[in-house]
Amino acid sequence: MQWVNAIVQGMVTGGFYALFACGLSLLFGVMGIINLAHGDLAIIAAYVAITLVPATHLPMVWGFVVVVPIFAVGGYVLQRTLLQASLDRSPFTTLLVTFGLSVIIENVLLEVFSANGQSISIGTLITNSFALNNVITISWFSLTVLGVAVAVLGALQLFLSRSRTGRLIRAVADDREAAQLSGANYRHLFGVAAAIAFATVALAGLSYGMLTEFAPTSGVTTLLFAFEAVVIGGIGSLWGTLVGGIVLGVAQQLGAQINPAYQILAGNLVFLAVLAVRPRGLFGLRTA
């Protein structure tokens, strides 16, 4: 039963990884940007919440309402300025620029908030749970995060496949020059995609801050997990990202079941195994 519990807990954690990874997947899928500052942006979201929300005297859970729109707007602006300018030079430039961004963010956060760990306190919401039996207990909050991840990925999938704008974003992702001949202003659409990606980063960052303690340097580890989720699932597949997140979460929990020190190692081993056996990921059908 301990093993079943590890799998269940892993799946729940995987939802969080998937939520984290979908913004990364979107930025890469649409613009070809590998956002190395992804994890740090999520940490910023958590810091923004603990800075702004207390001033409103609302419960911290309202952080989502406050921070997600700010991030969406910020994502659009950052894409139209810094990221577009670096994309215009070359895809490699975006790698350097987002890496630089990551370093800057980390150091500014250290300067402003110190290296002490903090967390977003939402009271009993985080400890509430229900028991399936005497071994398996599931946290309501983690389950909600999994639900949100599924909902976000589903909505995104629907948006991209069915809506007017979503279809145009796919066209731009495929061939931005040819898309212009169908009336697509790709710079604006890249901005829209970035806004969506940043909104999901904010969701993930806040959930992270509520689930666990965070510090200015926490971004790096979370980025690694998000990356692994995307690659395991297959680049360019949103449902793949969800599965990738869950596979990673389950692998980590199973590793921890064998020996708590093996948690991260087990995740990395599965990641390497997927790379070796199926380099395109579980659901990656075509190369980009």
Place this chain on the structure above:
Amino acid sequence: MALLQLDAVGKRFGQVVVAENVSLTVEAGALVGVVGPNGAGKTTLFGIVSGDVRPDKGRVLFDGRVVNRLGAAARCRLGIGRTYQVPRPFGGMTVYENVLLAAQHGAGLRGRDSLDRAADALERAQLVAVANRPAETLGLLQRKRLEMARALATRPRLLLLDEVAGGLTDPEVAELTGIVQSVQAEGVAIVWIEHVVRALVACVDRLVCLAGGGIVADGEAHAVLADPAVREVYLGADIETPTVGSEAPA
């Protein structure tokens, strides 16, 4: 007033001059052919008109308005449609989605109107039978048709066709020529670059010969092909001279 007017347009990429003092007008509803050897600057000229290429000098006017500063997407919405020499469909989408996209965003249509426009473009390009296939599964002829259907769906007033007949067999060329003529019959102005000169001569009102980034000759098709300057440009090159006795179109 001319629909399209190029005013002393110049463009160079480094040391290579691709357009030198090019002035050209296209009247509404006209069908103009463009010929010239490889590297003459034909495709660059299309780029300058469609907005992919920014000229260094001169003005581009569409419908009396200077459009130099407009991007390709904005010009598409103004009514400049274009096809690529090598078709560039959105491979992961169906043929229908490809065309619908152009109707919705290029022509700015919504709801029912966009569906009608897309269906109409598919019918014009004879792609209805493959409408639900992924575009990447199409063969060359159908890709070329899709390229044309997409451009038509944007509701252009000026259509730039880049080598739609290249790589096709004679009956296929005839089929595409038929589509081009039916589009012109609706009042759409067409500028058509083609290596298969025979296809052009059969239907254009006017032929322009480009070489070295400049216009060598401009006028009635047979007169242009008979022009000594044009002959010189093509000397030893791959021009397909129409056989004696081929008739000028009505």
